[in-house]
Amino acid sequence: MKLILLGAPGAGKGTQSARISEKYNIPAIATGDILRGAIKEGTELGLSAKSYMDAGKLVPDDVVVGIIRDYLSTDACKNGFILDGFPRSIPQAEALDAMGVNIDVVLSIEVPDDKIIARMSGRRVCRCGASYHVDYIPPKVENVCDKCGEALYVREDDKAETVANRLKTFHTQTEPLKEFYAAKGILATVEGQEEVADTTALVFETLAKVER
Numbered sequence: 272m273k274l275i276l277l278g279a280p281g282a283g284k285g286t287q288s289a290r291i292s293e294k295y296n297i298p299a300i301a302t303g304d305i306l307r308g309a310i311k312e313g314t315e316l317g318l319s320a321k322s323y324m325d326a327g328k329l330v331p332d333d334v335v336v337g338i339i340r341d342y343l344s345t346d347a348c349k350n351g352f353i354l355d356g357f358p359r360s361i362p363q364a365e366a367l368d369a370m371g372v373n374i375d376v377v378l379s380i381e382v383p384d385d386k387i388i389a390r391m392s393g394r395r396v397c398r399c400g401a402s403y404h405v406d407y408i409p410p411k412v413e414n415v416c417d418k419c420g421e422a423l424y425v426r427e428d429d430k431a432e433t434v435a436n437r438l439k440t441f442h443t444q445t446e447p448l449k450e451f452y453a454a455k456g457i458l459a460t461v462e463g464q465e466e467v468a469d470t471t472a473l474v475f476e477t478l479a480k481v482e483r
């Protein structure tokens with residue numbers, strides 16, 4: 272299964288991607304996580320990406336295309352993969368095509384902007400990659416990661432002003448991908464539900480149809 276997850280920031284791509292990865296036993300590649308890791312390590316990649324991310328803008332296409340090319344060439348991806356947060360623009364999608372990658376399905380998780388804004392204000396993340404929401408996916412102990420016990424924090428780019436910019440970026444640069452993939456006949460959409468498990472059920476239903 273070669274899968275792309277599309278959706279606004281905070282639509283639940285990361286959460287669903289983790290569940291799909293577990294069920295289908297395929298790796299999830301999240302460009303946002305890779306870039307945040309690079310920032311944390313203080314690498315050249317991190318330094319070049321940080322200002323774009325803090326402003327809610329897209330990191331230049333050639334940077335993320337390079338990351339994806341490296342990952343997809345590894346053995347871990349040979350039986351399939353989930354792309355979470357890539358492509359995010361038409362040129363990125365064209366670059367993926369040019370790599371000769373045949374995607375089975377592009378799953379768009381649809382959530383209206385007002386809900387996205389409410390969700391992002393409650394998001395708490397951990398350095399281990401786990402993600403929570405104070406109301407919808409609370410950790411067992413307030414502000415402590417269930418998986419590793421570290422303190423949770425608010426992502427720098429989840430601040431209200433940056434969220435507005437990220438949504439604008441999504442609508443202008445990423446949303447046109449829906450038409451791009453619909454034209455190829457591989458777009459599927461799922462309405463993001465209040466409960467994570469309900470969205471997961473719809474996602475699995477949709478993927479089961481693709482498998483057939």
Ligand code: AMP
Nearest residue numbers: 302303323324328329330335356357359
């Ligand atoms: P995410 O964790 O997917 O919400 O990504 C966080 C930020 O990383 C985005 O707001 C962008 O600045 C950057 N980013 C992640 N993936 C991409 C991509 N495919 N193209 C450009 N920038 C990206």
